[in-house]
Amino acid sequence: MxxxxxxxxxxxxxxxxxxxxxxxxxxxxxxxxxxxxxxxxxxxxxxxxxxxxxxxxxxxxxxxxxxxxxxxxLAFVDEPGRAYASFPAxxxxxxxxxxxxxxxxxxxxxxxxxxxxxxxxxxxxxxxxxxxxxxxxxxxxxxxxxxxxxxxxxxxxxxxxxxxxxxxxxxxxxDELGLLAAYLTLPRTADDDRQWRIHFGGRGRLVHLRPDNVGTTRAMLSVHTDLRGLDQLDREGIVAVLRATYADVGWEAPRVLAGLDNDSLHVDQIAQxxxxxxxxxxxxxxxxxxxxxxxxxxxxxxxxxxxxxxxxxxxxxxxxxxxxxxxxxxxxxxxxxxxxxFVPRVGHPRVEWHRRLLRAGLRVAGGPLGSTLARLGVFDPSLPVDIVALPDYPVRVPAGV
Ligand SMILES: Cc1cc2nc3c(=O)[nH]c(=O)nc-3n(C[C@H](O)[C@H](O)[C@H](O)COP(=O)(O)OP(=O)(O)OC[C@H]3O[C@@H](n4cnc5c(N)ncnc54)[C@H](O)[C@@H]3O)c2cc1C
CATH class of the missing domain: 3.50.50.60 (FAD/NAD(P)-binding domain)
Known part of the structure; x- marks a missing residue:
């Protein structure tokens, strides 16, 4: 056989x-x-x-x-791009x-x-x-x-x-989580640093910029939305929705919106x-x-x-x-x-008081008091990444590539 x-x-x-x-x-x-x-x-x-x-x-x-x-x-930045809370890797x-x-x-x-x-x-x-x-x-x-x-x-x-x-x-x-994420790659500029920078644009809208190891910058727009069925839209439809949704967001949002036409765009309507x-x-x-x-x-x-x-x-x-x-x-x-x-529930503030509260909380968490509380484990929930023990199978794959 x-x-x-x-x-x-x-x-x-x-x-x-x-x-x-x-x-x-x-x-x-x-x-x-x-x-x-x-x-x-x-x-x-x-x-x-x-x-x-x-x-x-x-x-x-x-x-x-x-x-x-x-x-x-990770750094959280305000509209002019100043970091108000930072967290090392x-x-x-x-x-x-x-x-x-x-x-x-x-x-x-x-x-x-x-x-x-x-x-x-x-x-x-x-x-x-x-x-x-x-x-x-x-x-x-x-x-x-x-x-x-x-x-x-x-x-x-x-x-x-x-x-x-x-x-x-x-x-x-x-189970739709009501989050839409659009990922794209942008040319790197002199102002892009080596941190993952996030800006809260209000009304559930976030703008993210992240460095990579190939000399470009990875951008993400993530938004908490009640719109459903976005995954049924074609690329042009999604781009139009994103442009309308982010039209009044500051910081680097206009740069990211300008890049939405490039081929790297990948959109995910997040669900469990x-x-x-x-x-x-x-x-x-x-x-x-x-x-x-x-x-x-x-x-x-x-x-x-x-x-x-x-x-x-x-x-x-x-x-x-x-x-x-x-x-x-x-x-x-x-x-x-x-x-x-493990679903972070507070990440996309939709109303102004929530955004202000979150920013104030992040300022504390990123300051000296935050470091002390983090050492005590207060801000640091463990990710469930080693809940199971991997069995030892009698199989060895060829090492490396
Ligand atoms: C293009 C892409 C970009 C992603 N970007 C991110 C990111 O930026 N951040 C993040 O955290 N996670 C991202 N993910 C998801 C991440 O890879 C997964 O959450 C995780 O790694 C589990 O991977 P998976 O192989 O189970 O599924 P996935 O990574 O989703 O891969 C599924 C694969 O199946 C293929 N496929 C789909 N339908 C069919 C079909 N009918 N027949 C044959 N093949 C099919 C897809 O093209 C894809 O290659 C991305 C996934 C993809 C596909």
Whole structure:
């Protein structure tokens, strides 16, 4: 009998990480990605706790450290751009400091993971699953462009708005958080510093500028809004909404709005994904497609841990896919349940008194009294990034890339 075969859908973080570990566990791996190439967009993602441990076991920790975004901390700025509260980057994996020690552009991490797995897995870019049929012994898969194929298992790692998930898990619940985030890359100017700078523009609108390690500046507009269905708009529609929403915001908002036409724009309507179960027969969901918690510092870590555990369990019982998926879910649930509880509620003030209160609170937190309180743990909730202990599977992936 040949090696068991598996199709992984989605080539961002969870998909390629799973591909490496699955190939090492003896699976014949195919990865299908809807985009025509590896996607480079996105900004900083943090890798902490168990995510960092997975990278260490892949021999990638140093490579990720070498790609650090160079961000030194977080500063809140007023309309003229003066910082009124600053917070240095953190040292501990579990604290909620704005900048983690392993802080990397999402596109660069995706590339490292893709390179790590590319020699061991088949990648199909520019294609997607259109139908799946699980007959209990295998899964017949139809692709939009390629030929129909049969696999022993399928893993859906397509992010929070996964379409293939809807074919298998129609009971997925998408909890909209009412936050819209637009990410784009701008030419760096002499005034851009090495901190993540945030300006509260009022009425739930924030402007962010962050340094990167490739000589450009990463901008984000994030807004708390009651508008729904924005993900149905085309690019022009979203740009028009953002221009109207931010028209009267100061600081660097006009510069960011002027850059909205560039190709790097990526828009996310932020939602949490909740599923009563992450597997059905021989099909499982992984990463944001299964448990998206929002962009609050745990998504990449949970995706890496999930990829590792999923592959480890499939490696342990390749002949019993449903049992492996059951153990995968049992092991990981505590981690992602806690991650979904970690939603900062105060970050996008919509009314003026709230904005003033938040600014006053940040001034205190960023001053000497704040340092004392932080040392006492008052402002420093721990991020849920090491809730589960990673099992030791008898599988070793090739080190590094
Ligand atoms: C372009 C992009 C930019 C991002 N930017 C940020 C950021 O700035 N900050 C942040 O915190 N998080 C960002 N994220 C999200 C972050 O990567 C995830 O929260 C986390 O790392 C978990 O990753 P994931 O692999 O589970 O899902 P995702 O990173 O969402 O990746 C899903 C992948 O599946 C692909 N896909 C989607 N539908 C299909 C389909 N039908 N068939 C095949 N492939 C499909 C997508 O193109 C993508 O490559 C971004 C994600 C993407 C895709």
């Amino acid at each position: 040949g090696s068991p075969s598996i199709l992984v859908s989605g080539a961002s973080i969870a998909g390629p990480a799973a591909a490496s570990w699955l190939a090492a566990a003896g699976w014949q791996v195919t990865v299908v990605e809807r985009a025509g190439r590896l996607r480079d967009e996105g900004q900083n993602v943090d890798v902490r706790g168990v995510g960092r441990e997975v990278l260490r076991r892949m021999g990638l920790e140093e490579a990720v450290r070498a790609h650090h975004t160079s961000e030194t901390g 953190g040292g501990d994996d579990t604290d909620s400091s704005p900048t983690a020690e392993l802080e990397i552009l999402r596109g660069q991490l995706a590339r490292l993971l893709h390179e790590h797995s590319a020699g061991a897995a088949e990648y199909l870019f520019g294609d997607r699953i259109t139908a799946l049929h699980d007959d209990g012994h295998g899964v017949d898969v139809e692709l939009a462009h390629g030929q129909a194929r049969r696999f022993d298992a399928v893993v859906i790692a397509e992010g929070s708005r996964s379409r293939t998930r809807d074919l298998v898990f129609p009971d997925a619940r998408i 994904v909740r599923l009563p179960s992450w597997h059905r027969g021989r099909v499982a969901v992984l990463g944001d497609a299964a448990w998206c918690a929002g962009p609050f510092g745990t998504g990449t870590t949970s995706a890496l841990a999930g990829a590792y555990v999923l592959a480890g369990e499939l490696g342990a019982t390749p002949g019993d896919v449903p049992a492996a998926f059951t153990r995968y879910e049992r092991l990981l649930r505590p981690q992602v349940d806690r991650a979904q509880d």
